[in-house]
Amino acid sequence: MTERQKRFCEEYLVDLCAARAARRAGYAESTALSSAPTWINPEHPSRPELRREIDRLLAERAKQTRVSANGVVRELTRIAFDGQDEAAEEGAAPARPKGSADVRTQDRLRALELLGKHLGIFTEHLAVEQAQPVIVDEFEGPGESEGPAEAEVADETEGGGGDE
Numbered sequence: 443m444t445e446r447q448k449r450f451c452e453e454y455l456v457d458l459c460a461a462r463a464a465r466r467a468g469y470a471e472s473t474a475l476s477s478a479p480t481w482i483n484p485e486h487p488s489r490p491e492l493r494r495e496i497d498r499l500l501a502e503r504a505k506q507t508r509v510s511a512n513g514v515v516r517e518l519t520r521i522a523f524d525g526q527d528e529a530a531e532e533g534a535a536p537a538r539p540k541g542s543a544d545v546r547t548q549d550r551l552r553a554l555e556l557l558g559k560h561l562g563i564f565t566e567h568l569a570v571e572q573a574q575p576v577i578v579d580e581f582e583g584p585g586e587s588e589g590p591a592e593a594e595v596a597d598e599t600e601g602g603g604g605d606e
Contacts, residue, residue: 443491451495454482455503515560522553 464478
């Protein structure tokens with residue numbers, strides 16, 4: 443792996459954006475926009491050695507910080523639902539463990555929103571339905587009441603129609 447590729451992997455950890463990481467690592471703008479995202483695509487990376495290095499660095503960072511995706515989801519779940527069942531059963535505010543902060547409704551809503559996004563419950567894309575287009579072969583505008591077919595029929599009925 444080249445020094446620039448190593449730098450790309452390290453820069454990727456900053457914001458998890460391949461294009462920005464490629465720019466910061468010194469790649470050309472065109473490469474950053476078109477190629478870098480394909481290098482580390484989790485399903486079919488074009489440069490699997492870069493994907494492996496990034497996965498290794500992410501695991502190392504998670505170990506050092508003691509933060510994992512499961513841990514974040516667990517904490518969001520605790521904030522969102524902390525004491526809800528107890529309060530509903532007893533009809534009173536639940537006792538909080540020592541040292542825990544009071545969780546506000548705003549905090550609960552935000553935790554629920556983040557959990558919903560994580561689980562794919564909420565979509566941020568607007569579904570647009572489009573009616574099937576109607577194709578018109580001939581157009582009758584003002585003053586064009588007779589189309590070509592109607593003009594031929596009119597000529598034949600007026601006696602000017604050809605085989606006489």
